Amino acid sequence: MKETPLYRAHLRHGGRMVEFAGYALPLQYTSIREEHLAVRRGAGLFDVSHMGEFLIRGPGALAFLQWATANDASRLRVGRGQYSMLPNARGGVVDDIYLYRLAEEEYLMVVNAANIAKDFAHLKELSRGFAVELTDISEATALLALQGPKAASLLQGLTDADLAQRKKNDVFPARVAGRPARLARTGYTGEDGFELFLAPEDAEAVFEALREAGATPCGLGARDTLRLEAGFPLYGHELTEDTNPLCTPWAWVVKGEKAFYGKEAMLASPCADKLIGLVLEAGIPREGYRVYAGDRAVGRVTSGGYSPLLEKGIALAYVEKEAMEPFFVEVRGRKAAASLSPLPFVPLK
Amino acid sequence: MDIPKDRFYTKTHEWALPEGDTVLVGITDYAQDALGDVVYVELPEMGRKVEKGEAVAVVESVKTASDIYAPVSGEVVEVNAALEKTPELINQDPYGEGWIFRLRPLDMGHLDDLLDAAGYQEVLESEA
Numbered sequence: 001m002k003e004t005p006l007y008r009a010h011l012r013h014g015g016r017m018v019e020f021a022g023y024a025l026p027l028q029y030t031s032i033r034e035e036h037l038a039v040r041r042g043a044g045l046f047d048v049s050h051m052g053e054f055l056i057r058g059p060g061a062l063a064f065l066q067w068a069t070a071n072d073a074s075r076l077r078v079g080r081g082q083y084s085m086l087p088n089a090r091g092g093v094v095d096d097i098y099l100y101r102l103a104e105e106e107y108l109m110v111v112n113a114a115n116i117a118k119d120f121a122h123l124k125e126l127s128r129g130f131a132v133e134l135t136d137i138s139e140a141t142a143l144l145a146l147q148g149p150k151a152a153s154l155l156q157g158l159t160d161a162d163l164a165q166r167k168k169n170d171v172f173p174a175r176v177a178g179r180p181a182r183l184a185r186t187g188y189t190g191e192d193g194f195e196l197f198l199a200p201e202d203a204e205a206v207f208e209a210l211r212e213a214g215a216t217p218c219g220l221g222a223r224d225t226l227r228l229e230a231g232f233p234l235y236g237h238e239l240t241e242d243t244n245p246l247c248t249p250w251a252w253v254v255k256g257e258k259a260f261y262g263k264e265a266m267l268a269s270p271c272a273d274k275l276i277g278l279v280l281e282a283g284i285p286r287e288g289y290r291v292y293a294g295d296r297a298v299g300r301v302t303s304g305g306y307s308p309l310l311e312k313g314i315a316l317a318y319v320e321k322e323a324m325e326p327f328f329v330e331v332r333g334r335k336a337a338a339s340l341s342p343l344p345f346v347p348l349k
Numbered sequence: 350m351d352i353p354k355d356r357f358y359t360k361t362h363e364w365a366l367p368e369g370d371t372v373l374v375g376i377t378d379y380a381q382d383a384l385g386d387v388v389y390v391e392l393p394e395m396g397r398k399v400e401k402g403e404a405v406a407v408v409e410s411v412k413t414a415s416d417i418y419a420p421v422s423g424e425v426v427e428v429n430a431a432l433e434k435t436p437e438l439i440n441q442d443p444y445g446e447g448w449i450f451r452l453r454p455l456d457m458g459h460l461d462d463l464l465d466a467a468g469y470q471e472v473l474e475s476e477a
Contacts, residue, residue, distance in 0.1 A: 221412055
């Protein structure tokens with residue numbers, strides 16, 4: 001198992017370590033619920049160094065990214081970021097990503113840990129013929145996520161940057177706790193917050209400084225419950241190589257007015273299913289549980305769990321496009337009543 | 350991990366405390382700690398006849414669902430209704446307020462087939 005630069009810090013603070021995408025990472029330090037609520041009400045701190053980072057540079061960088069990603073990269077000014085996807089040849093999803101424009105001809109792409117090798121090979125293949133240089137800097141990059149309503153005020157005490165001047169999706173260099181960092185006002189919890197790109201040797205000092213300033217260390221467990229409440233997709237669950245993004249709530253990412261790899265296939269494949277949010281009166285839905293519309297099995301849960309804010313079981317599920325209420329989720333042989341919920345499940349910033 | 354000496358244990362981390370002609374059943378301190386925040390408990394129906402080793406209840410934590418097995422064969426004669434509103438009692442007091450159900454065993458003598466505290470301690474050490 002690989003270790004992130006924060007491995008020793010996780011052990012020191014009582015992290016309950018598990019394997020995730022080949023890395024040893026904390027599932028939780030104290031309790032998933034406590035860590036979840038710390039992010040919703042204060043500020044939580046995550047080690048997301050396992051995620052992948054690619055640098056994309058050169059005079060052909062924009063043209064290449066327009067071809068390789070579904071969102072419109074030409075809308076990115078220097079210092080801005082956007083959520084996007086890498087489509088495959090049949091209009092499915094190789095990965096969902098975040099793309100930041102660092103300079104006129106320099107972009108940073110953040111990808112899912114489990115997909116680093118696959119994504120890099122895919123991009124390398126697509127980059128033929130473009131004046132562009134791709135570099136996998138995943139191993140040389142530590143990444144922290146500071147998330148929650150108090151993230152900005154907490155971080156402001158440790159940085160020279162004026163955070164009040166920085167909007168959601170801004171990316172900018174700054175010093176944090178005396179260390180050079182690149183900050184992005186982004187995250188995966190539905191809260192305000194920042195992601196901090198750091199040199200591996202600086203990660204522990206910055207982690208400790210943020211923790212001492214009041215950030216609650218949070219594990220993978222809370223990261224998953226937070227993103228589920230926020231109604232965000234998790235690659236391998238809501239998005240896969242076989243998912244047409246146009247059939248998901250994230251269809252807005254796809255900018256059909258530009259040309260991109262896989263576009264024709266994506267536009268040509270009809271949507272048989274739709275993704276819905278469900279809230280259960282009792283019981284907790286888990287991935288793979290069958291969903292019914294009345295007596296008819298119409299789909300499956302792709303992500304399910306407990307919402308610490310609603311104190312109920314919630315799920316994202318793909319069901320047949322025409323399926324209508326009443327919905328039920330089969331929880332261990334019993335049909336549990338489930339009401340349709342808009343996404344996100346809880347009000348977010 | 351706390352392992353009281355006044356009761357019996359299963360390899361699947363239930364405890365069974367004899368009280369008169371019934372036994373109280375719950376999960377161990379080790380089990381509640383491994384599960385994490387307990388957020389939902391599915392209790393058995395009163396009067397249900399169960400076989401030793403049969404899944405009788407389900408304890409759900411934020412991260413997973415876990416079956417709770419009958420330590421001996423018998424009949425469910427009481428359930429801890431407090432867990433419906435406050436499932437976290439299992440985390441807070443696994444050997445007391447966090448009990449899950451009460452069985453009337455077919456034969457109290459069957460309790461002797463279970464582990465004592467020392468035997469359960471050995472199970473935990475072998476799993477570590």
